[in-house]
Amino acid sequence: MIDLRNLTLPLSNDYHPQKQQTLSFRLETGKHYWLVGPPESGKTSLLDILALRRRFLSGQLSMFGFDIDKKTASRTLSLLRARTGYIPDQPEFIENWTLFDNVALPLRLNQYDRRTILRDTTSILKWLSLDDEAQNVPARLSHTERIKLAVARALVTRPALLLIDKLAFSLNLSLRDKLILLLKDMVTTGKTTIVTATDKTDITTLLPAPLLTLPLLSGTTTPSAPSSTTDMEPLTPLAARR
């Protein structure tokens, strides 16, 4: 469970002269949430804070039973980061490593055995049609392929928290469909909390999930009811390989 209380988030001055907004909400384990809002409304900042890549100015954040503040031990932060998968809009990779090694990195950091690392990395690269490029370096990939690579790296450990920024759903239709299938499977499994940011509200109709709408100029937000329901294939490649 993730709990935010009076968390201050930066905001464009187009929305508010004080350039900040205060959020309070709770994300339940195993649920999917749409984070909806126009550009510069603080979606990516919120994802960065949840991914523990950016400190928040004020407020309280609790993740999986750990209070996050300046005194939180770096060991705890590392542990939480290792259990988080993040697909940012501008993913960064270790450029002198191959795609395979980049995807295998979270598994290695989570100390999976060698056999599992080889099997899961190979499987997810194949699922995302990156297996032919597995021994190339990321510099040779297009932006869409880099997003796919980020998807592979974020999902390979079956994280407890999955954060998806907007580009993953808007660049490539086939990738979007695969992700929707996967998210539905993850929601069914109920072990991963998923937050997907988007500035297109029509995407939210693809998967029924509560909405978190930004910017929030005052007060507290609670995730709204699911937008709609869509019939999806229950089986995903990830579910199959596990």
Added chain:
Amino acid sequence: MRTLKTFPPLIPRLCSNVLPFFAGLALLLVATGLDVTIGTRALVQNWQDRLFNHVLVTLPPATSLEQTGALQARAAQSAEMLLQLLRTDPRSHDVKVMSENDIRQLMAQWGSAWTAPFPVIIHLTYNGGQHLLEDLVHQKFPQATVIFPPETTPPLSAIIRALQMAGSMVTLFLIIMGEAIFLLALMLSLSHGWQKQRATLKILFYSGCSEHYLWSSLMRQVGWRCLIGGYGGLFLMIPLINSMTFILQPVLHLPVQPDGLGNSLWHNPFNLFWSLVLILWPLLNCLAGCLMASLLFRHPSRHFYA
């Protein structure tokens, strides 16, 4: 896709591979510095021995021209007996009869050209008291004269003191320079490694790599490089110093090693204490390196989580 996969190391190289070279260079400078002091002391001691312990024993020459042949034979016999006598004394070293040429040169320094027959002069280095040698010689050869070197003169003592002081200063300078080079190289190496691998470290942190893992990996990287460089330097140092000593032997009038360069190359010029100091030095450098790396890489995640 390959199934047998060797993964790259998780933590990239954060300190340069040039570091062992500088660790070795530092040890070479430190060892050379120590050797300068030890060598200066040995050299001064050797010179003092040569200067203050050399003794001349003379037997008077034949005076009557008629009896020259017989007297010369007797003088030669006496000289031989005296030589044997001196050689039996364990405190005597380098006992030898001076040639006529040497005697002529010696006499020429004392005044005008020597016209009388030359005396027999035996040169030796004597490490015992003056009266012991005089008693030994006069017991069997009362006519012999024993000539000891003059007492130490103040200017000579001052030169020796200055020489020893210069040796100590050179030692201090070389030790400080060696350590300064090592620490500077370490700092530059770590700083360069940080700049070069910053992007990789950022990804590692965001993926959940712990600071402790990074720290222990960095300590291993720095530690091994310091140790390999230090002990490599130590390995090179002994033949280097012995070669230098061998080359300087004729210039500084050092005692000649009978084994020659080939055999004395691996002879340890340091005593047990200094040998231990030099063996421990790379370990100390290793500790200093790890300490500096710890200080420079203290909480690196702060750079990425702000």
